[in-house]
Amino acid sequence: MTEQQNIAVVTGAGSGIGKAITLALAARGDRVVAADLDLEAAKNTAAVDPDHIVAMQVDVADRAAVDALREQVANEVGTPNILVNAAGWDRTDQFLNATTEFAEKVVAINYLGPVHMCSAFLPAMTEAGGGRIVNLASDAGRVGSAGESIYAGAKGGVIALSKSLAREMARHQITVNCVCPGPTDTPLFQAQDEKLKAALTRAIPFRRLAQPEEVAAPVVFFASDAASFITGQVLSVSGGLTMAG
Numbered sequence: 001m002t003e004q005q006n007i008a009v010v011t012g013a014g015s016g017i018g019k020a021i022t023l024a025l026a027a028r029g030d031r032v033v034a035a036d037l038d039l040e041a042a043k044n045t046a047a048v049d050p051d052h053i054v055a056m057q058v059d060v061a062d063r064a065a066v067d068a069l070r071e072q073v074a075n076e077v078g079t080p081n082i083l084v085n086a087a088g089w090d091r092t093d094q095f096l097n098a099t100t101e102f103a104e105k106v107v108a109i110n111y112l113g114p115v116h117m118c119s120a121f122l123p124a125m126t127e128a129g130g131g132r133i134v135n136l137a138s139d140a141g142r143v144g145s146a147g148e149s150i151y152a153g154a155k156g157g158v159i160a161l162s163k164s165l166a167r168e169m170a171r172h173q174i175t176v177n178c179v180c181p182g183p184t185d186t187p188l189f190q191a192q193d194e195k196l197k198a199a200l201t202r203a204i205p206f207r208r209l210a211q212p213e214e215v216a217a218p219v220v221f222f223a224s225d226a227a228s229f230i231t232g233q234v235l236s237v238s239g240g241l242t243m244a245g
C-alpha cells in the first residue's frame, strides 16, 4: 500500500473522530476525501492540509447521494483503496420515548450509511485488487448502553456487517475492521445527557474521555501495511471502560 499514494475516503470528516482520522491520514501522506453532510465543516477540515485533503458533500443515509459521491471521487481524485466510515449520529433518550421516525433516522445513518458506502465503493476496490475498510462502531454495540438502545443495535449491526464483509472480501485482499470508541470528547458526545456523560466519564478506568486523535491512531493502523493480515477484528478504544471478550 505504500508503493503508490493511498486514496482514502472518510465520512463524517467535518467533526470529531472523522476529522482527526482525516488529518492523521493526510499527515502520513495519503490523499483524503473529507466527506460530510455538512460541506462547510468538511471544507474546514480540508483547509488544515489542502495539499492532501479535498472536501465533498454526502448524506450517507441516501444511496443516491452516496453514488454521486463515488462518481465525484472517481472523476476528481481516483479509485480509493481506503474507506473509513466515521459518520454517525444519536441522541440519548429512553427507548420507550423513541418514535419510529427517530429509530429510522438512527438506523439510516449509523447502519445503512456504512452499507451504502461499502456497496458503492467496494466494486472498484475489488477490481483494483485490494484495500482497507475501517468502520467506526461503538462499545454500545458490544456491551449495550442505556439510553442508546437503537443506536447500540445499529452499531452492533455495523460490527456484524464488518465481520461478514471481512469474510467475503478476503479473496480480494480487502481487510475490513471495526474500531469501537468509548466516550470521546467530540460534539456528538457533548450533545448527550449531562448525567450520562458524567456517569460514563467516572466509570472509565482512566477517569477521562478519549481525545479524537487517540481513536484515529488505531484507524490509521488498520489502514496501513502493518495491518495487512488483520481482518474482521473489533478494537475498543475506551480507556479500559470495556474489556469485551
Ligand SMILES: NC(=O)c1ccc[n+]([C@@H]2O[C@H](COP(=O)([O-])OP(=O)(O)OC[C@H]3O[C@@H](n4cnc5c(N)ncnc54)[C@H](O)[C@@H]3O)[C@@H](O)[C@H]2O)c1
Pocket: 011, 012, 013, 014, 015, 016, 017, 018, 035, 036, 037, 038, 041, 058, 059, 060, 061, 085, 086, 087, 088, 089, 109, 136, 137, 138, 139, 180, 181, 182, 183, 184, 185, 186, 187, 188, 189
Ligand atoms: N464521541 C463518542 O463518544 C463516540 C463513541 C462511540 C462511537 N462514536 C462513533 O464515532 C463516529 C464519529 O463520532 P463523533 O463523536 O466524531 O461525532 P461528531 O458529531 O463530532 O461528528 C460526526 C460527523 O458526521 C457527520 N454526519 C452526520 N450525519 C451524516 C450523514 N447522514 N452523512 C454524512 N455525514 C454525516 C456530521 O455532520 C459530523 O461532521 C460516529 O460513528 C459515532 O457513532 C462516537
